[in-house]
Amino acid sequence: MSTAAETPPHTVVITGRGGAGRTTVAAATALRSARAGRRTLLVAADDPHRGLDELLGTRLGPVPGAVGPDGVTGRLHAMRLDPQAAFREEAGRLLGRAKTVFDLFGVEPLEEDELTALPGAGKLTLLRALREHTASGEWQTVVVDAPSAAETIGAFALPEQLARYVARLLPQERRAARSLRPILAAVAGVPMPADWLFEGAAWAEAELGELRAAAESPELSVRLVATPGSASAPELRLARAGLALYGHRVDAVIANRVVPAPPAEASGREDGFLGRLHAAQREELAAMREELAAGAATPLLELPHLGRDPRGWEDLARLADAADADAADGSGLGADGSADPPPRSHVEDRLAADGLLVWHVPLPGAARPDLDLVRRGDELLVAVGPYRRTLPLPSALRRCTVAGAGLRDAVLSVRFRPDPGLWPAARPQT
Structure with missing residues (x-):
């Protein structure tokens, strides 16, 4: 026991x-x-x-x-x-x-x-x-x-x-x-x-x-x-x-x-x-x-x-x-x-399908008018009404630019597109 x-x-x-x-x-x-x-x-x-x-x-x-x-x-x-x-x-x-x-x-x-x-x-x-x-x-x-x-x-x-x-x-x-x-x-x-x-x-x-x-x-x-x-x-x-x-x-x-x-x-x-x-x-x-x-x-x-x-x-x-x-x-x-x-946040790999990485952040209760996002270096400032938090970006996303964001089914999804100047070039097919 x-x-x-x-x-x-x-x-x-x-x-x-x-x-x-x-x-x-x-x-x-x-x-x-x-x-x-x-x-x-x-x-x-x-x-x-x-x-x-x-x-x-x-x-x-x-x-x-x-x-x-x-x-x-x-x-x-x-x-x-x-x-x-x-x-x-x-x-x-x-x-x-x-x-x-x-x-x-x-x-x-x-x-x-x-x-x-x-x-x-x-x-x-x-x-x-x-x-x-x-x-x-x-x-x-x-x-x-x-x-x-x-x-x-x-x-x-x-x-x-x-x-x-x-x-x-x-x-x-x-x-x-x-x-x-x-x-x-x-x-x-x-x-x-x-x-x-x-x-x-x-x-x-x-x-x-x-x-x-x-x-x-x-x-x-x-x-x-x-x-x-x-x-x-x-x-x-x-x-x-x-x-x-x-x-x-x-x-x-x-x-x-x-x-x-x-x-x-x-x-x-x-x-x-x-x-x-x-x-x-x-x-x-x-x-x-x-x-x-x-x-x-x-x-x-x-x-x-x-x-x-x-x-x-x-x-x-x-x-x-x-x-x-x-x-x-x-x-x-x-x-x-x-x-x-x-539920925890996670990164979805959609590079092969549409060239994007998508960071999913669960936010039950959030509404679009209350949301505000600001990218600052390797961090993302997320505001929901009066509440604000600075989230460090996962390592792969630090080499990307923000391509958009949306809120659906209580999940904030931020889309990132690889920055060509920072992302490794694809290896040639043999």
């Missing part, structure tokens, strides 16, 4: 728009996993007003603590992230490494109490928590109550973006010349970068590599939470496209607070209002299903409106039961949240 240490835990990231009920869905997802016998950790990554504390009836801290009703004792734990404390700890460590520089310039270093988290600290705290708790071997499922979709996509993108900045500021060839530093300093007559700078760059690259591996783990899946309404479909489409741009597939969309159909015999103004609301939601849910069916189909799960804000384990159990019912119908996911890995 496998253990958590032998099998990497599955990480379920719950995100979506603000007010859609992400925290409730995350708690119900964690409860469902624990009821299935899996050792589960629930992480509150975006809960400044302690809504999860009120929902669970306990005060969460930075260390996992046991929670849950009878029947899951010992299998369900919860914690909350503290970006301020994490930032002070990390900044203190960095300032310690830079003490020599401060002394050199006569600068008084900041005290720990003076440090306040900078923008982006919450994203790094989330990524470090993913790395730490998925590598601990203690959990089989990690459920994250994550920030809004835009913030979550920004967190997933951050390690790659920072690594690019480090590489630009201190490229490998410059670091390779560190052995010549004394000679260069004597010839140029100016101080050259000290060893701590090169060591710092290497440390940053290793750290960012680990954070990126945690964010891009094949064991990580994303679920989007939405309340059926007029703005749900467009927001879901862009969120799916942004996640796909960074290699994440949405394994389910959860329609939260779905109003049940009123009894057929009901009458009166209030029941008429509920009937109209139910009909409007069914229409919106149909549109969402049609949108999710395009390309790589994504299941749509429905959680009922309880008639009030959920409070306590009994309400969470009702929502977990609804998710179990969806799974029993074959329309949901397993209790561990497992799903197929996201």
